[in-house]
Amino acid sequence: MNQPLDSIATVLEGTGDYRVLRRLTPLVDCAEAPDEPTFIGLVLDTETTGTDFATDEVIELGILKFEYGASGRIYRVLQTFNQLHQPQKPIPPEITRLTGITDAAVAGQRIDDAAVQALAADAAVVIAHNASFDRQMCEGRWPVFAEKNWACSCHQIPWRAEGHEGMKLGYLLIDHGFFHNGHRAIDDCHALLRLLDSPLQTSGRLALSCLLETARRPTVRLWAQGSPIETKDLLKARRYRWSGARRCWYIDLEEDQIEIERSFLSEAIYRRPCGELPADRFTARDRFSARTNPEF
Template structure:
């Protein structure tokens, strides 16, 4: 924003009656040489023809490759990839309304699979905002993503505890006084990287550091096998989810919460001693993958 416009914005904000949102600018490189071990990360976003992992296709892929330190500080963007892809079927009208991507935009376009493999090869972590969607859309098309550690910026950062009411990128940016053109892959990547580089509002911890700390923890999926049907409301209130494939309620927890949860199940659900509840353990290597999707299986 130019200086005269900034002055106007400052006057408006100074009244207390207005909030001014500034257009997001791509993250600038951090000055100086890193004084800590550094790693390679990717921010990934896809636009698709729908949400059916088996039937729908990626029509736009955005990737930002960046260098970050052990502290969670982001130092610089190393490479950008932003490509369109023509699907087998016409793009649904609701997708065009959401993204602005038309059949004419993607006609004859193909995502360069070799470029995706090259840019992804040395990444220590892949981050997406709602990684369970992006990972399951990316893995079948680009096998290089299958063995990567994935993190979810939507669910692995405690946004609400840090003073945010919404989890969508647009809401989080607005809380920071920013806006962007949403629902285009590379624009969403730039928005997410900017959020990851910022300190959180309450704790002051860098958002990327908070995400990485959570992503490193193993997840245990505890199955409430054979739970009485009359306890389903208790389980739902406890944030258990139902797997139609396994006909069983389950919950995903950090490893250190499992014994507390077993005690709850014994006291409130089964009301008897029980020691053989099935549990699955997984890490960032397979979290959010179809391999750990209880409705799909490996």
């Protein structure tokens, strides 16, 4: 933004009667050299022909490779990657309306698989705003992603506790005073990296630091095996989900919540001691992966 317009925006904001959104620009590299151990991270986003992991395809892959410190501070962007891919079937009209990606735009295009493998090889973590979707869309085609630690910036940062009403990328960006060209892979990557580099509204912690701390903690999937059918509404209200593959309700929890949940199940669901219910333990290496998807 040029100086006169920026000054006008500042005056408007200063009245308290206006909020001004600024167009998002790519994160500027930190001028200071790191004074802490640093690591390599990836921010990743996909645009796809749909949401069916078995039949839909990635039509655009965006990645920002960046250097970050143990504190969660982001120092610099190392590489920008964005490529289109022509799917086997025409792009559905609703996807074109959402993303602006047309059959003509992807004609003859193919994502360079070898380049993706090389780009991700030394990454300590892969971050997506909906990791359960992006990871499953990626790891079948690019095996390198199946062996990486993943983190979900949507669900592993306590946005609501930090004062945000919504968790969608566009909503969070607006809360930070920006707007961007949403639903294009690399633009969403730039938006997410800016959010990760920002202090959280309530705690003041860097968003990336909070995300990494959460992602490092193991989680446990507790199965309400044999729960009476008449308790399904209670389980749904408690945020249990149904696994069609295992015909069972389940919930994902932090390890320190397990005993609390067992007590709830004993008192409200089984109405007796529930014993040792089945439980699976996950880390960032397998969390959000197709191999841990209870529907498969």
